[in-house]
Amino acid sequence: EAQVTQNPRYLITVTGKKLTVTCSQNMNHEYMSWYRQDPGLGLRQIYYSMNVEVTDKGDVPEGYKVSRKEKRNFPLILESPSPNQTSLYFCASTPAGTSYNEQFFGPGTRLTVL
Amino acid sequence: AQSVAQPEDQVNVAEGNPLTVKCTYSVSGNPYLFWYVQYPNRGLQFLLKYITGDNLVKGSYGFEAEFNKSQTSFHLKKPSALVSDSALYFCAVRDGATGGFKTIFGAGTRLFVKA
Numbered sequence: 001e002a003q004v005t006q007n008p009r010y011l012i013t014v015t016g017k018k019l020t021v022t023c024s025q026n027m028n029h030e031y032m033s034w035y036r037q038d039p040g041l042g043l044r045q046i047y048y049s050m051n052v053e054v055t056d057k058g059d060v061p062e063g064y065k066v067s068r069k070e071k072r073n074f075p076l077i078l079e080s081p082s083p084n085q086t087s088l089y090f091c092a093s094t095p096a097g098t099s100y101n102e103q104f105f106g107p108g109t110r111l112t113v114l
Numbered sequence: 115a116q117s118v119a120q121p122e123d124q125v126n127v128a129e130g131n132p133l134t135v136k137c138t139y140s141v142s143g144n145p146y147l148f149w150y151v152q153y154p155n156r157g158l159q160f161l162l163k164y165i166t167g168d169n170l171v172k173g174s175y176g177f178e179a180e181f182n183k184s185q186t187s188f189h190l191k192k193p194s195a196l197v198s199d200s201a202l203y204f205c206a207v208r209d210g211a212t213g214g215f216k217t218i219f220g221a222g223t224r225l226f227v228k229a
Contacts, residue, residue, distance in 0.1 A: 043219040100146040100165045105157035
């Protein structure tokens, strides 16, 4: 089944404790992206990647890191989480053939930073 | 700069009645417009998109959307709402002129369909 998977689905952590949220897709998509969803703000892009070893900042990159060492994986790293990073996070992938291809989303990771 | 506005936080409609979820956009080039739906505890699912051509676009689950260039709108519609349509709906836009993948999402509109 074609899908985007994220782990963990739920995470409660404390301020300053490094964490990684994994994202993997099995559709051989070139473009991957991380978003955070906050009430009243919709989805805001954190980072994106056009292909392996090619990443760039989105609209809200502060406090986050990413890497793209393999085409299928795009982990999101919070080196020192803070309470304002409490949010619902989504990973998405898109085939890069044309810029009007739709995105495929993972199920989401709900993060709470205490 | 790209932007998307969904002027209604919530839309309430009775089952069987037509529904409309509004979206207006701003891009410097030609817009690629998308609608996604989010059910509780799920990721976003693609519903439909407008690229070019016919202004009325048909998508999944009986939804359609009408592109209006002069009003810069892309409203989502369905002739007869179902209780199962209750969900959070997002409008999104890409600037087709740049050829890039950056997507701007609206804040979302929660649809409640009452039996």
